[in-house]
Amino acid sequence: MRTPYRLGKTLSFISFILFPVTLNFFSPYVSIDGALQGVITGSLLLFFLLYLSGIFLGRAWCSHLCPWSAPSDFLMTINNRRVDRKRLRIIRYAIFAIWITVLVLSFVFVGGIRSVNLLHLTEKGISTDQPVKFITYYMVVLLLFITTVLVGRRGACHALCWMSPFLVFGMKTGELLHLPRLRVVSNPETCVSCKACTRSCPMSIDVQSELHKGYIGSSDCILCNRCVDVCPSHVLHVRMSKGISDNPTGSTKRYL
Numbered sequence: 001m002r003t004p005y006r007l008g009k010t011l012s013f014i015s016f017i018l019f020p021v022t023l024n025f026f027s028p029y030v031s032i033d034g035a036l037q038g039v040i041t042g043s044l045l046l047f048f049l050l051y052l053s054g055i056f057l058g059r060a061w062c063s064h065l066c067p068w069s070a071p072s073d074f075l076m077t078i079n080n081r082r083v084d085r086k087r088l089r090i091i092r093y094a095i096f097a098i099w100i101t102v103l104v105l106s107f108v109f110v111g112g113i114r115s116v117n118l119l120h121l122t123e124k125g126i127s128t129d130q131p132v133k134f135i136t137y138y139m140v141v142l143l144l145f146i147t148t149v150l151v152g153r154r155g156a157c158h159a160l161c162w163m164s165p166f167l168v169f170g171m172k173t174g175e176l177l178h179l180p181r182l183r184v185v186s187n188p189e190t191c192v193s194c195k196a197c198t199r200s201c202p203m204s205i206d207v208q209s210e211l212h213k214g215y216i217g218s219s220d221c222i223l224c225n226r227c228v229d230v231c232p233s234h235v236l237h238v239r240m241s242k243g244i245s246d247n248p249t250g251s252t253k254r255y256l
């Protein structure tokens, strides 16, 4: 196991342990409760930071810092089925669209932004500071658990995650501006087509098919490094790259 993958596992485990403390900073409910009072909450600030991080770091957040990353990896030991990413994406973006619409209308309804309170509903900086709030925490964990176990590999990430669209929008913004970002790049000439990368991908990406263009272009790639680690031919690497715009000549070698 190479260092980046091990580091990601360690950080995501720590993030999961801290989830009862940080829950409100990821909460779509807290952001709407704040919006109904004209308050910019800590969760809204985090979502904006996720958007910015997506521009340069892609979805590295998802594998390294998201509180649900470590449990997702563990639950692959229960259900390791590859998922239908396109169908689940429709569900995820439908949920996201409804939530964003309610959020914006809430601010409009109260006449716009009145204040900023990063600790909204988060007394003393701790999300679950009262026993009753643990009910919310356990409900969230149970929802993510059931979805992941029933759907398959990182099922909750594909079907439910309300944060990943911010990262993806950041990635699209960076692409529009032709900015480099962290990507899995490849040297297809050395691939021996063993498909170990595809089998290992926790996001159900057909890595072996995608690598022929010189990089993994899927917005579902969370830069977990697994495909990099399992490849026997060292075809894959994680690098800062502009992707296809790096390569006007069609040569794939320029990505490395």
Ligand code: SF4
Binding pocket: 184, 200, 201, 202, 203, 204, 205, 207, 216, 220, 221, 222, 223, 224, 225, 226, 227, 228
């Ligand atoms: S393509 Fe590679 S780095 Fe990206 S999610 Fe799949 S295994 Fe991880």
Ligand code: SF4
Binding pocket: 190, 191, 192, 193, 194, 195, 196, 197, 198, 207, 208, 211, 230, 231, 232, 233, 234, 235, 236
């Ligand atoms: S693991 Fe490496 S050699 Fe095997 S298919 Fe993937 S990129 Fe090619």
